[in-house]
Amino acid sequence: MDLPIYLDYAATTPVDPQVAHLLIQHLSRGGVFGNPSSATHPFGQAAARAVEAARVRVATLLNADPHEIIWTSGATEANNLALQGALRICAHQGRHLITSKTEHKAVLDVCRRLERDGCVIAYLDPDPNGLIPPDRVAAALRPDTVLVSLMHVNNETGVVQDIATIGQITRQRGILLHVDAAQSAGKLPLDLQTLPVDLLSLSAHKLYGPKGIGALYVRQRPHRVRLEPLLYGGGQERGLRAGTLPTHQIVAMGKACRIASENMAVEQARIRALRDRLWYALAALGDVLLNGHPDDNVAGILNLSFTGIAAEALLTAIPEIAVSTGSACTSAGNEPSHVLRAMGCDAVRARGAVRFSLGRFTTAEEIEYTAQRVSAAIHRLRKLSPLWELRQRGLDQRVVDWAAVP
Numbered sequence: 470m471d472l473p474i475y476l477d478y479a480a481t482t483p484v485d486p487q488v489a490h491l492l493i494q495h496l497s498r499g500g501v502f503g504n505p506s507s508a509t510h511p512f513g514q515a516a517a518r519a520v521e522a523a524r525v526r527v528a529t530l531l532n533a534d535p536h537e538i539i540w541t542s543g544a545t546e547a548n549n550l551a552l553q554g555a556l557r558i559c560a561h562q563g564r565h566l567i568t569s570k571t572e573h574k575a576v577l578d579v580c581r582r583l584e585r586d587g588c589v590i591a592y593l594d595p596d597p598n599g600l601i602p603p604d605r606v607a608a609a610l611r612p613d614t615v616l617v618s619l620m621h622v623n624n625e626t627g628v629v630q631d632i633a634t635i636g637q638i639t640r641q642r643g644i645l646l647h648v649d650a651a652q653s654a655g656k657l658p659l660d661l662q663t664l665p666v667d668l669l670s671l672s673a674h675k676l677y678g679p680k681g682i683g684a685l686y687v688r689q690r691p692h693r694v695r696l697e698p699l700l701y702g703g704g705q706e707r708g709l710r711a712g713t714l715p716t717h718q719i720v721a722m723g724k725a726c727r728i729a730s731e732n733m734a735v736e737q738a739r740i741r742a743l744r745d746r747l748w749y750a751l752a753a754l755g756d757v758l759l760n761g762h763p764d765d766n767v768a769g770i771l772n773l774s775f776t777g778i779a780a781e782a783l784l785t786a787i788p789e790i791a792v793s794t795g796s797a798c799t800s801a802g803n804e805p806s807h808v809l810r811a812m813g814c815d816a817v818r819a820r821g822a823v824r825f826s827l828g829r830f831t832t833a834e835e836i837e838y839t840a841q842r843v844s845a846a847i848h849r850l851r852k853l854s855p856l857w858e859l860r861q862r863g864l865d866q867r868v869v870d871w872a873a874v875p
């Protein structure tokens with residue numbers, strides 16, 4: 470087993486070796502390096518064929534039509550295109566958007582920008598377990614609502630939203646539903662023939678593809694979703710996203726999606742078993758709180774607060790294990806996680822939250838090692854922690870009170 474151990478797959482994944490191999494074949498002379506828009510010669514034609522084959526693979530992962538896939542630079546751009554694009558083109562119908570307080574910053578920051586443009590945004594509260602009840606979405610709908618945007622799997626807690634039920638509500642009312650699926654694609658089955666979702670964001674680097682490439686699914690049937698583009702230029706992607714297509718990135722994302730399609734069920738079962746082993750081992754420490762939903766969760770994420778221990782103290786104590794406090798994007802700032810705060814966690818619990826995220830290359834040995842090292846660190850830190858000391862005394866006091874009752 471190699472150290473350090475990587476348990477931060479929710480922040481990004483290493484590129485699968487098969488994907489990296491294919492990527493390199495689409496870069497240099499002798500490989501498929503042409504501009505896919507150069508339709509007049511074999512270099513461009515080969516690149517265009519490679520791009521379209523990759524589009525089929527991404528569409529297959531979603532059971533969608535290849536025409537419904539628009540390449541972007543990642544899920545951040547896909548979210549921007551979905552939200553800004555839909556609100557701008559629907560401005561005459563209304564300017565009301567519904568989202569939740571537990572979204573990724575790549576949705577929340579877009580919402581802030583739209584508010585400055587005069588849009589009105591409803592930010593829904595989740596239940597304490599992180600779920601957004603579909604009837605809360607229904608209750609927030611207004612005659613001028615044009616879009617609902619909710620993530621499928623939360624990147625901090627792994628909670629899975631009921632997008633099928635929420636989609637039935639929006640579909641009935643003729644309102645668009647956008648889903649940020651960066652954390653669910655390749656991990657949970659997605660069937661857009663049956664799911665009433667209109668726009669869906671993907672990111673390759675969360676599913677063993679490279680950084681800097683993603684896609685937006687834009688529904689064409691039974692109704693065609695229209696968007697105002699963010700970028701203007703060469704008219705690529707049916708005018709929705711100008712810019713020379715990065716063939717190597719696209720081909721790599723296609724391969725990553727194909728591997729995910731083929732291995733998803735087996736891989737997720739294996740990861741879930743490892744994750745549960747880690748959870749049982751750490752829960753045995755006592756006073757460990759699970760941040761998230763006990764059942765409606767994705768296999769690879771385990772978000773825990775160890776009572777009495779700040780997350781930074783634990784991370785410092787286990788330098789050879791790469792985990793994250795909150796999400797990678799917000800841990801740069803020293804704010805407690807907005808997701809956990811929205812779920813009603815107090816500031817101490819939110820600041821104590823540590824996210825373990827497992828993936829394709831996580832081994833049983835790594836999980837055993839992590840369980841042992843974290844357990845030892847928690848024992849040691851709790852001995853030193855004034856918070857823990859107080860709590861233990863508090864508990865002792867209650868036992869004394871109880872024993873004194875005649």
Ligand SMILES: *Cc1c(COP(=O)(O)O)cnc(C)c1O
Nearest residue numbers: 543544545573575624651652672
């Ligand atoms: C990682 C992530 C993003 C951002 O994706 P990029 O491709 O890095 O722009 C957006 N939403 C969620 C839920 C994510 O996990």
